[in-house]
Amino acid sequence: MTSSPAPVLEPAETVSDLSDRRGHSPANRLQHLLHRRPALSPLFVLIIAVVIFSLVNARFYSAVNLSLVAQQTAVIGALAVGQTLIILTAGIDLSVGAIMVLASFIAANLIYTDNTSVPVALLVAVLVSVVAQAINGLLVTRIKLPPFIVTLGTFNAFTAITLIYAKGQTITLNPGSGLLWTGESFLIGNFRVTYGVVLMAVLYLVVAYALRCTAWGRHLYATGDDAEAARLAGINTKRVLLSAYLVAGLAIAVSAWILAGRVDGADPNSGLNANLESITAVVIGGTSLFGGRGSLIGSLLGALIVQVFDNGLALAGVDANYQVLAVGILVIAAVSVDQWIRKVKA
Amino acid sequence: MKFHQAPRTLLALTAVSAVAFGATACGSAAGSSSSSGGTVGVTLILKTLSNPYFVTMENDAKAEAAKDGVSLTVAAGTSDGDTQTQITAIDDAISRGDKGILITTNGNAVNAALNQAKQAGLYVIALDTAPTPANVADITYATDNTAAGKLDGQAAAATLGGKKAVIAMLDLYNNQVVSVDIDRDHGFLQGMGIDPGSTTQNGQEAKSGTYTGGTGGSYQIACQQPTQGAIDGGRTAMEDCLSANPNINVVYAINEPAAEGAYAALQAAGKTSSVKIYAIDGSCQGVGYVSSGEFAADAVQYPGKMASLGVDSIAKLAKGGSKPSTSSGLDFYDTGTALVTASPVSGVTTETVAQGKAACWGSSS
Numbered sequence: 001m002t003s004s005p006a007p008v009l010e011p012a013e014t015v016s017d018l019s020d021r022r023g024h025s026p027a028n029r030l031q032h033l034l035h036r037r038p039a040l041s042p043l044f045v046l047i048i049a050v051v052i053f054s055l056v057n058a059r060f061y062s063a064v065n066l067s068l069v070a071q072q073t074a075v076i077g078a079l080a081v082g083q084t085l086i087i088l089t090a091g092i093d094l095s096v097g098a099i100m101v102l103a104s105f106i107a108a109n110l111i112y113t114d115n116t117s118v119p120v121a122l123l124v125a126v127l128v129s130v131v132a133q134a135i136n137g138l139l140v141t142r143i144k145l146p147p148f149i150v151t152l153g154t155f156n157a158f159t160a161i162t163l164i165y166a167k168g169q170t171i172t173l174n175p176g177s178g179l180l181w182t183g184e185s186f187l188i189g190n191f192r193v194t195y196g197v198v199l200m201a202v203l204y205l206v207v208a209y210a211l212r213c214t215a216w217g218r219h220l221y222a223t224g225d226d227a228e229a230a231r232l233a234g235i236n237t238k239r240v241l242l243s244a245y246l247v248a249g250l251a252i253a254v255s256a257w258i259l260a261g262r263v264d265g266a267d268p269n270s271g272l273n274a275n276l277e278s279i280t281a282v283v284i285g286g287t288s289l290f291g292g293r294g295s296l297i298g299s300l301l302g303a304l305i306v307q308v309f310d311n312g313l314a315l316a317g318v319d320a321n322y323q324v325l326a327v328g329i330l331v332i333a334a335v336s337v338d339q340w341i342r343k344v345k346a
Numbered sequence: 347m348k349f350h351q352a353p354r355t356l357l358a359l360t361a362v363s364a365v366a367f368g369a370t371a372c373g374s375a376a377g378s379s380s381s382s383g384g385t386v387g388v389t390l391i392l393k394t395l396s397n398p399y400f401v402t403m404e405n406d407a408k409a410e411a412a413k414d415g416v417s418l419t420v421a422a423g424t425s426d427g428d429t430q431t432q433i434t435a436i437d438d439a440i441s442r443g444d445k446g447i448l449i450t451t452n453g454n455a456v457n458a459a460l461n462q463a464k465q466a467g468l469y470v471i472a473l474d475t476a477p478t479p480a481n482v483a484d485i486t487y488a489t490d491n492t493a494a495g496k497l498d499g500q501a502a503a504a505t506l507g508g509k510k511a512v513i514a515m516l517d518l519y520n521n522q523v524v525s526v527d528i529d530r531d532h533g534f535l536q537g538m539g540i541d542p543g544s545t546t547q548n549g550q551e552a553k554s555g556t557y558t559g560g561t562g563g564s565y566q567i568a569c570q571q572p573t574q575g576a577i578d579g580g581r582t583a584m585e586d587c588l589s590a591n592p593n594i595n596v597v598y599a600i601n602e603p604a605a606e607g608a609y610a611a612l613q614a615a616g617k618t619s620s621v622k623i624y625a626i627d628g629s630c631q632g633v634g635y636v637s638s639g640e641f642a643a644d645a646v647q648y649p650g651k652m653a654s655l656g657v658d659s660i661a662k663l664a665k666g667g668s669k670p671s672t673s674s675g676l677d678f679y680d681t682g683t684a685l686v687t688a689s690p691v692s693g694v695t696t697e698t699v700a701q702g703k704a705a706c707w708g709s710s711s
Contacts, residue, residue, distance in 0.1 A: 059590065068585045068589055071585070072585065156424065159424065160424075162396075163394075163395050168396055168400065170577060170603055170606065183610075262581060264577070264606070267578065268396045269396050269574070269575065269603060270577050272574050273574070310586070314569060314586035314589075314590060315589055315590045317569070319520075320517075320520035
């Protein structure tokens with residue numbers, strides 16, 4: 001699943017094993033297991049959460065509700081794909097949500113005011129997302145600005161552009177418009193699956209495959225793990241870095257489409273917290289903020305966990321404030337686990 | 347090598363962020379115009395420019411300013427709750443020598459800056475919502491948000507005709523306390539004849555009991571969820587509410603986008619006919635949703651009127667006129683509210699869709 005070669009026993013550890021026997025303790029073995037499979041801890045948290053919430057309120061486990069949780073996760077889930085790619089390069093992107101809202105608004109507005117055909121509008125959305133991410137990527141790779149600062153700047157810029165363009169209006173498209181296709185659904189048993197959820201799943205499959213089985217994916221991990229070593233190994237790290245932003249742009253375009261399906265058009269105020277929520281999903285999903293380690297599926301689990309907590313606590317009738325509290329604690333816990341796992345190599 | 351680079355990177359990061367933050371702060375004051383030469387300077391500080399409600403304020407204030415020969419500077423927070431940008435704009439207004447500030451505050455954090463402005467001789471008018479405490483502003487021009495909520499609540503109770511109310515409360519935030527959130531929520535509950543159980547907090551009402559509005563009956567609060575006042579937030583909140591209790595028949599929504607999101611969730615669940623949505627705002631879009639039946643009612647407010655009255659008052663004051671005074675019985679000047687419904691509701695004063703459309707704001711898209 002992850003790129004980093006499974007470190008079985010390194011010399012340093014063997015020495016420390018000799019001095020004390022921690023190397024064989026269950027904690028140590030768990031540490032190694034999580035290092036190899038970073039998605040295991042979020043999977044564990046998700047299962048526990050689902051079991052507990054099902055016990056608290058049986059409705060949680062109903063097909064109708066679980067379908068809703070999947071639908072609610074789709075936007076942030078798709079966005080987290082792009083965020084994962086960038087965090088894997090030891091970067092961070094504060095602007096993904098802002099770009100998503102801009103792209104979705106432009107697409108919806110083209111259809112609403114100019115009667116643009118849906119494929120063209122979608123193409124424009126892709127173009128907007130990719131160009132926006134190219135700006136981020138070029139500033140990071142060419143001008144060598146820290147990703148945090150670059151995307152903080154572009155986050156503000158893209159938010160402002162959306163507001164200027166939208167003039168504060170929301171757009172409601174006529175039902176049946178192709179842009180809202182992601183909100184339409186079909187039934188699998190009692191599960192109502194929207195095409196947006198399907199689209200998100202396909203996005204995960206494609207990008208996960210690329211990360212795992214293509215040279216590009218391996219190069220991305222290598223660059224994120226140690227850019228200097230990757231460069232010396234002959235990888236064009238600048239190009240790999242830029243490609244991460246461009247592919248993230250594609251993922252953002254997909255999430256923009258899913259968002260349109262959820263809000264029946266476009267709302268400049270939607271996705272207000274999406275930037276941070278996507279980072280939250282990736283971090284809870286076990287991807288290291290230090291780059292080079294993590295799995296895409298973890299980010300999906302992370303996005304699901306956040307939504308399951310929101311939904312589960314709501315069904316349990318818990319005050320909405322505790323939903324925010326719970327997510328905060330989860331983030332700290334996830335980062336702590338990551339720090340602990342990192343010590344395998346230290 | 348890494349050790350040598352780290353501090354330099356950090357330095358660069360600090361420097362760049364300083365520039366970035368500096369630029370943001372200065373950016374908010376962009377478009378400022380000097381008020382030299384005897385013209386009256388007024389600064390209008392809005393919550394955000396992402397909501398047509400505030401865009402309408404901006405437009406009407408500009409129109410009034412042009413009429414009165416006032417030099418108007420407009421600033422706005424980047425998001426709801428962004429007090430920092432607002433504080434900067436207040437500081438800018440003081441140093442520019444403006445005669446007055448019109449502000450829709452994003453929170454109590456701006457109070458100190460507003461007090462400084464008053465000490466510097468600026469006349470401070472709060473628009474839309476009174477600051478807490480209210481005397482931070484010299485006067486507030488607002489819609490009575492409690493009254494707006496009440497109208498919705500009364501209509502909801504009357505329409506139920508004694509049936510059991512299963513209510514979804516779709517509020518604004520769960521990460522900050524904003525007076526409009528409390529006032530509209532509590533107003534709705536009071537309108538239905540339910541004790542909010544608190545004056546400062548949402549969600550403190552008894553979760554079940556009897557309502558006294560209309561012909562009275564029993565009620566149950568099915569859920570209370572934040573929406574961020576946006577469509578996606580409203581939709582997610584309503585979905586969670588329906589999962590928690592599929593029997594919901596009354597939805598209170600903090601504003602129109604939240605109500606739109608709730609409608610989308612109800613539509614997906616095939617429940618639009620059995621559930622009534624009560625919204626507040628009064629945009630042309632929202633009034634349109636009343637006529638198409640998506641909203642059962644929309645409590646309408648007049649943001650443009652607040653802003654133009656505010657500009658006018660400061661212009662008059664600067665030219666030696668008298669200070670404006672509050673509406674009787676209230677600690678603010680009430681710019682009014684009305685309830686738009688598709689058909690009359692017995693026992694509640696309502697306006698028709700046509701009346702609503704005549705006074706609505708924003709474009710009708």
